[in-house]
Amino acid sequence: MTSHLMEARGATIRFGGLTAVDNVDMYVDVGEIVALIGPNGAGKTTYFNMLTGIYKPTEGDILFNGASIVGKAPHVIARQGISRTFQNIRLFPALSAIENVMIGRHMRTKTGALGALFKTPPARKEEQQIQADAEKWLAFVGLSGVANELASSLPYGAQRRLEIARALATEPQLICLDEPAAGMNPQETAELNLLVGRIRDAGVTVFLIEHDMKVVMEIAERIYVLDFGKLIAQGTPREVQNNPAVIEAYLGLGADALMAKHLDEGGDDA
Amino acid sequence: MDIFIQQLVNGITLGGMYALIALGYTLVYGILLMINFAHAEMFMVGAYVGLFSLKFFSDPEWGAATLGLEGMQQFFTGSIFGLIIMFAIVFIFSGIVTGLLGMLIERVAYRPLRNAPRLAPLISAIGVSIFLQNAVLLWVDSRAIAFPNVFPVVNFGYGINSLKIFIVVTSIILLIGLDTLVSKTKMGKAMRATSQDRGAAQLMGININKVIAATFFIGPALGAVAGIFHGMYYGAVIFNMGFFPGIKAFTAAVLGGIGNLRGAMLGGFMLGIIESMTAGFISTGYKDVVAFAILIIVLIFRPGGLLGESVVEKV
Amino acid sequence: MRELIAERLKGVTAKPLFTAGKMTAAQKIGIALLVAAVIVAPILFQGFGQLFMIRIIAVIGLYIILALGLNIVVGYAGLLDFGRIAFYAVGAYVAMWVGIPLAGLLGETLEGWSYFLVLPIGGLVACVVGLLLGLPVMRLRGDYLAIVTLGFGEIVRICLTNNIFGITNGAAGLPGSGDSLAAPAGLAWLRRNVHFTIGNNFEFTFTSNIYWYFVIFALVALSILVIRNLDNSRLGRSWAAVREDEVAAQAMGVNTTVAKLYAFVIGAFFGGIAGVTFSYFQAFVSPESFTFLESVLVLAIVVIGGMGSIPGVIFGALAIQGIPEFIRGFASAGWFGNLSAETVSAISNYRYLVFGALMVFMMAVRPQGLIPQTRRARELLGEYDAIDGHELDAREPGDRANSTRGRA
Numbered sequence: 001m002t003s004h005l006m007e008a009r010g011a012t013i014r015f016g017g018l019t020a021v022d023n024v025d026m027y028v029d030v031g032e033i034v035a036l037i038g039p040n041g042a043g044k045t046t047y048f049n050m051l052t053g054i055y056k057p058t059e060g061d062i063l064f065n066g067a068s069i070v071g072k073a074p075h076v077i078a079r080q081g082i083s084r085t086f087q088n089i090r091l092f093p094a095l096s097a098i099e100n101v102m103i104g105r106h107m108r109t110k111t112g113a114l115g116a117l118f119k120t121p122p123a124r125k126e127e128q129q130i131q132a133d134a135e136k137w138l139a140f141v142g143l144s145g146v147a148n149e150l151a152s153s154l155p156y157g158a159q160r161r162l163e164i165a166r167a168l169a170t171e172p173q174l175i176c177l178d179e180p181a182a183g184m185n186p187q188e189t190a191e192l193n194l195l196v197g198r199i200r201d202a203g204v205t206v207f208l209i210e211h212d213m214k215v216v217m218e219i220a221e222r223i224y225v226l227d228f229g230k231l232i233a234q235g236t237p238r239e240v241q242n243n244p245a246v247i248e249a250y251l252g253l254g255a256d257a258l259m260a261k262h263l264d265e266g267g268d269d270a
Numbered sequence: 271m272d273i274f275i276q277q278l279v280n281g282i283t284l285g286g287m288y289a290l291i292a293l294g295y296t297l298v299y300g301i302l303l304m305i306n307f308a309h310a311e312m313f314m315v316g317a318y319v320g321l322f323s324l325k326f327f328s329d330p331e332w333g334a335a336t337l338g339l340e341g342m343q344q345f346f347t348g349s350i351f352g353l354i355i356m357f358a359i360v361f362i363f364s365g366i367v368t369g370l371l372g373m374l375i376e377r378v379a380y381r382p383l384r385n386a387p388r389l390a391p392l393i394s395a396i397g398v399s400i401f402l403q404n405a406v407l408l409w410v411d412s413r414a415i416a417f418p419n420v421f422p423v424v425n426f427g428y429g430i431n432s433l434k435i436f437i438v439v440t441s442i443i444l445l446i447g448l449d450t451l452v453s454k455t456k457m458g459k460a461m462r463a464t465s466q467d468r469g470a471a472q473l474m475g476i477n478i479n480k481v482i483a484a485t486f487f488i489g490p491a492l493g494a495v496a497g498i499f500h501g502m503y504y505g506a507v508i509f510n511m512g513f514f515p516g517i518k519a520f521t522a523a524v525l526g527g528i529g530n531l532r533g534a535m536l537g538g539f540m541l542g543i544i545e546s547m548t549a550g551f552i553s554t555g556y557k558d559v560v561a562f563a564i565l566i567i568v569l570i571f572r573p574g575g576l577l578g579e580s581v582v583e584k585v
Numbered sequence: 586m587r588e589l590i591a592e593r594l595k596g597v598t599a600k601p602l603f604t605a606g607k608m609t610a611a612q613k614i615g616i617a618l619l620v621a622a623v624i625v626a627p628i629l630f631q632g633f634g635q636l637f638m639i640r641i642i643a644v645i646g647l648y649i650i651l652a653l654g655l656n657i658v659v660g661y662a663g664l665l666d667f668g669r670i671a672f673y674a675v676g677a678y679v680a681m682w683v684g685i686p687l688a689g690l691l692g693e694t695l696e697g698w699s700y701f702l703v704l705p706i707g708g709l710v711a712c713v714v715g716l717l718l719g720l721p722v723m724r725l726r727g728d729y730l731a732i733v734t735l736g737f738g739e740i741v742r743i744c745l746t747n748n749i750f751g752i753t754n755g756a757a758g759l760p761g762s763g764d765s766l767a768a769p770a771g772l773a774w775l776r777r778n779v780h781f782t783i784g785n786n787f788e789f790t791f792t793s794n795i796y797w798y799f800v801i802f803a804l805v806a807l808s809i810l811v812i813r814n815l816d817n818s819r820l821g822r823s824w825a826a827v828r829e830d831e832v833a834a835q836a837m838g839v840n841t842t843v844a845k846l847y848a849f850v851i852g853a854f855f856g857g858i859a860g861v862t863f864s865y866f867q868a869f870v871s872p873e874s875f876t877f878l879e880s881v882l883v884l885a886i887v888v889i890g891g892m893g894s895i896p897g898v899i900f901g902a903l904a905i906q907g908i909p910e911f912i913r914g915f916a917s918a919g920w921f922g923n924l925s926a927e928t929v930s931a932i933s934n935y936r937y938l939v940f941g942a943l944m945v946f947m948m949a950v951r952p953q954g955l956i957p958q959t960r961r962a963r964e965l966l967g968e969y970d971a972i973d974g975h976e977l978d979a980r981e982p983g984d985r986a987n988s989t990r991g992r993a
Contacts, residue, residue, distance in 0.1 A: 054832065075841070091833070092834075094963035127818065127819065166837065304728065386952065392665055517735070558739070558743055559744070565736050
């Protein structure tokens with residue numbers, strides 16, 4: 001019997017002849033901050049897509065709270081408590097910031113067609129509650145001031161935070177962040193690190209893909225490394241940092257020293 | 271049994287026409303991922319152009335005769351050789367005119383919308399379709415026009431006759447020709463590359479606009495041929511004649527796997543046969559329903575069609 | 586590019602979305618005037634003997650209801666439906682199948698209420714039909730859905746024409762000889778008692794046309810009131826999400842199939858009630874009222890008026906269904922004395938030609954319609970280019986080939 005929040009067993013996905021994720025075992029426990037790293041094209045986002053039901057693994061199993069989620073539709077998995085952000089931000093561009101977050105509340109609320117058409121008192125009440133909750137999550141990521149701005153008109157860093165607010169509004173147990181720091185300046189990145197900590201403190205387990213080694217080393221408690229779809233290393237940041245396979249994957253053979261130095265200095269915006 | 275053979279013959283004849291029209295849908299879909307709703311009207315326009323050019327060459331009270339060219343008409347209608355040349359001219363002329371119209375439509379109605387939301391070109395296409403139908407209704411004739419009866423029809427029994435043989439054989443020749451064009455020629459390769467990845471094709475130096483324009487020429491040209499067949503087969507043309515053959519040919523394209531040329535051909539013949547069998551053994555009133563029912567069933571259960579691959583939705 | 590879009594968005598009000606539901610005082614006065622005009626108009630037309638006008642406006646009202654229903658599907662949920670008229674047909678035939686026996690059952694004193702009982706029944710039957718069609722096809726991509734709905738619309742029409750199950754009386758239509766729908770409750774009384782003259786030229790009698798005129802406009806008003814509520818509701822937001830990014834909507838737990846189904850079924854309801862009313866208003870239905878062209882007409886109303894915009898739909902119905910009818914009506918009433926019969930029929934014949942051209946033109950130049958809805962306009966004009974193209978995500982599995990990293 002597993003006690004992990006999320007556990008992948010031999011998860012594999014093939015696209016035609018290409019094995020994008022190859023026999024990966026991985027787990028995340030409640031309350032952890034776990035990072036998934038690897039070079040471009042290593043299969044990280046594909047793994048997230050399997051986890052959130054967008055792709056179905058060709059082989060293997062993924063358990064969430066001990067039950068398999070393989071083959072379930074994305075919205076079903078979301079309802080079970082896995083929420084996510086996207087590598088290339090996928091906000092609802094023509095909606096305002098707060099409306100984006102309000103859509104995150106969709107699955108936790110229940111007004112149906114009749115309630116919506118006739119604006120019944122329960123529907124009104126729920127609508128107010130949705131708005132209040134959305135405001136709360138906007139405030140949580142520090143975007144209260146731009147609630148009525150169009151999502152697409154926000155600066156890049158704010159869009160990333162808005163995506164996080166939208167994901168949090170679904171009340172997930174596990175939030176999957178796909179490169180949350182991409183495109184952020186150092187100050188925004190520092191704020192993001194704090195935000196990730198606060199998300200965990202709010203009781204949400206964090207699983208993130210990140211290229212920025214500085215972010216990973218600072219906030220992740222455990223790291224998995226994918227390369228060519230295979231899991232090549234795992235462990236604490238320190239362990240992974242000194243793992244020859246990881247260094248090879250990132251820089252090619254013979255570059256151990258360079259990589260070690262690079263990581264010691266905190267990496268860069270890869 | 272006789273009815274069965276007869277309906278099979280009719281079905282194959284219809285199937286040839288459907289296959290020709292279906293190619294137009296599938297070619298455009300393969301490259302632009304859009305359903306060219308106006309394609310049914312290409313078929314209709316082609317039939318009208320064919321009708322009038324045939325009349326011009328053969329009707330002693332019309333066209334060439336009034337210009338003092340009775341001799342030409344006599345040559346064309348007087349011998350088998352003349353007939354062959356006349357039909358060749360009529361098909362080629364109608365194909366070119368309709369093909370050019372197809373290119374014009376692409377330029378005016380679709381090209382400005384290439385990056386628009388998906389709904390837009392579809393609405394634009396239905397607009398083109400309605401426009402063309404009504405243009406013919408208002409400016410040509412709102413009633414059916416009889417097709418010149420110049421093709422020598424010889425019956426061979428079992429419902430087989432020379433016209434049906436002509437339609438089926440010509441269709442098959444054109445289908446093989448197109449298949450060769452797409453798989454062997456440079457333009458064909460450019461078309462396939464464009465349908466695989468428009469951006470990459472462009473980077474490789476392929477002129478996308480040229481490829482798309484060619485697609486919009488070839489499809490309507492083949493549709494025009496089918497339109498003339500349809501006119502010869504049923505003996506008349508009317509402004510809204512494109513609607514049902516259009517939808518059936520689209521069904522054929524989907525049945526075979528939209529975007530897949532050979533699939534469209536297979537689907538065309540299958541649909542023609544199924545329709546004829548329905549008309550022969552069930553009810554002529556519901557023969558059109560069968561096509562729609564097949565379309566809906568295929569889309570629900572096997573949206574990739576018979577020969578199509580299942581496509582992983584890109585995320 | 587952005588300046589260009591800003592230019593095109595000029596006609597679009599840029600209010601914060603949350604106050605979009607509130608009206609200004611000017612808007613309130615405008616609506617009050619409109620309502621007053623709608624009430625006074627038939628009295629004037631009837632009084633001055635211009636009866637055809639009442640029928641024309643009543644038919645426009647039916648098209649408004651139809652288009653409001655389609656607007657939920659096309660404008661709100663972003664699904665293209667080319668077979669909308671099928672639900673109108675379902676409502677119209679249900680009125681005949683249920684309304685006639687029901688009137689008999691109710692007896693002479695109560696038979697007038699049969700319409701009001703059939704109205705929700707027709708709407709609900711249309712919903713059930715919409716659900717049965719929608720369940721399997723809602724997962725289809727947009728353009729496939731469009732063609733499936735087209736096919737469905739034609740199947741319905743062909744079945745009606747072929748007298749399916751022997752209950753439609755084929756092309757001849759319903760009711761068959763000897764049957765008729767009951768006159769609605771109160772009409773006889775109104776006809777007897779509401780009768781007045783003013784001066785020499787004005788003589789008003791409450792007729793059946795006037796009765797249906799008011800019923801139709803009550804339905805239009807009710808439809809507008811409830812459909813307006815959808816805009817800023819949980820359901821309305823889920824449609825916006827589905828329209829803008831289906832994958833992201835799913836990831837947020839929105840069951841996109843169910844969301845689309847809701848739109849389809851709610852839209853079908855309005856088609857159904859319009860159909861029932863059409864049947865009673867005309868006292869007759871036949872398959873030729875439900876052709877593909879009618880579906881296109883309703884779609885043109887929504888597209889040209891403005892997808893997602895209720896004022897746009899009303900305006901669209903007035904312009905598209907109304908203008909040609911008014912011209913024909915005025916001409917046949919002899920208002921333009923010198924207009925020949927051919928010119929008059931040409932005007933109504935040319936309308937489809939013009940709509941076809943307009944649909945092409947609008948998509949290229951003003952896809953948001955004449956009276957656009959703010960949010961929908963933004964989407965249709967692609968104002969949000971700022972967000973990266975989504976297709977890049979898809980590169981992950983395949984971008985190995987594009988990777989340039991060194992590897993010994």
